[in-house]
Amino acid sequence: MSDNIKIHNKSSRPDNIVIRDNHKIEKCIEIQNKLPSFMKDYFIYLKGSVSVSSRLAYLEDILFFCQYLVETHEHTNVNDTSEITLSDFSSIKARDINLFLGEYCSRYYKKIGNNTMIFENNNRALARKKSSLSTLFKFLYRNEQLHENITDGFNPIKLPKPQPDAIKRLDIDEVAIMLDAVESGNGLTEREKIYWKKTKLRDKAILALFVTYGLRLNELRELNISSFNFSRGEFTIFRKRGKEVLMPINKTCEYVVKDYIENERPNSEEIPEEHRDALFLSLQKKRITERAITSLVKKYSSISMCTSRDKGYSPHKLRATAATSLIQNGFTIYDVQNLLDHDNVTTTQLYAAHKKNVKRDIVKNFEWLAEKNTDDDSIE
Template identity: 80%
Template structure:
């Protein structure tokens, strides 16, 4: 018999229940990690709760737990056998050099033994930079909180991140977007087995792809959409972005048509669904909210058809985000408008997509001649 208690939501916020549940799941995972860490970090845990998004909080805690395990593994800074036993005095003795060795030597490549094999883990500079950031917040806080004597973070080695190159941005061209949407409309390019499922889900898949390429939504922003997210009379829909931001998006005619078509003509009626799924927008054939993996597989399938390549070489939803950004800029929208629509933290991210506009400028100028060649004769 399953003794797990049923989680009931008493929701008085504006957030839909699925967003509340998602955040609660992350918070529970945060608490599990905190329970494995030393008690002297309690003030830091409270600081994280109030200063960063729940997903960032979990990432920081995981990185700090990983560092604490490293201290126990190398046995140079502590006699503790478990992370919870690490003491504040031991942390007070940690120097910047110790953190630099952890990041630069241990983290770049480390090994984990299992019963049957040895696993090799490698971290690129982006992953190392995040671990450095996590440890920086901890040591800065402990110093500000007068728990350790020195702020050692000034001595942390810089970690150089590769500068993103505009030419390396993967996205669909406009004709490939058209081919992708055509394939979901007609089934062209699908295998016979895929067509069996396509007949049952083509309206859903078309709505998903249209929302991705129009708005450049992140995967979870799309996955968490509900029927109640849409207010068709006002011509808008609501999404929940990173850091809990609630954003209203205007809905264009195309997206309104495909979403309504799916809801009215393919999605199971709400009375057939369990209480917690009556409002969920995009459902699987098992009448459950689509998983992130299912959405990735769906996008890879249709993008591979549009590019005439294998399913493995199809694009991820994030590449459709890049497609939306590039297409908007090529159609004349300013980088600041596109930055706002896609929720880029920094306009330099959006400028990468603007670099693709160079050829468009050349085409415009070449096709806009004031003096006819014949006028010179």
């Protein structure tokens, strides 16, 4: 897509969200043009039934499978993925999919330039590929293009059950150290302090929003000036699957965001038009990148944990930090589920397992009988 294309946006969504999704749609169309024409009905089905991100992920997995068929000459003799026929697909059995996932995908080689790269997929990645192929084959069967539903024969892929103890997050005192580091510069190298002086208000606002609301990386990056309505005490988040959510803003976050906007963020006339509404900007006066946000989070979290920069935590660990901190402060898992936009409350329950001494606290504060002071008892 040309960078000069303008978006005619009449929706309530800001231009940056529309443009972001449009880039993904363009990628979807590009992949669809490389896939067989008999999948056209399936493309329409995806367009109306899943989010743009899921649609892109499914199409990438299906293209990968079709490339495998062409490269290995399994079930087809064509030289291009777009030439694969429905008849070729009709010859594919469940066993072929199981071999593709279990044997080929787990470890395969690709020639890239003069180098041969080794690629490996863990069970989570294999499960996603299996899901993409299951969706395709089920649709082709329901659409009466295939005479057999082979998906029942796909081997199960066991995913490790998440363990509460494996969830990495900062303790409350470590959050305090992290926020102090961005406030004072403590723990930064002399080189880091050069940039810190230019971005400390921005970085403080980013960290405060992460640990208060448990925002996803992309949710924070896509925030705009227009996302905030300070007079009403709220701001708008654009979440996965196109969900638009109004979030109340507390005094701390209102202060740090306003402080950044008024005292550090460049004036509007200095910012390129396409980035003028972006809340968080780079030193180049462009919307900050996901990589830059990840880098600053790892930097400040590593200071709080007294470890090296590469051992610092990612933004997702601050999401876990927000969840466990809220639960430790007495909020229910359903409150936290709603705030963090968890699809399933079982995800939130993993964070609840970090609440320390919960059984002891419950029992201690639920005494049926008053404690008897034996020292005051008279002996008759």
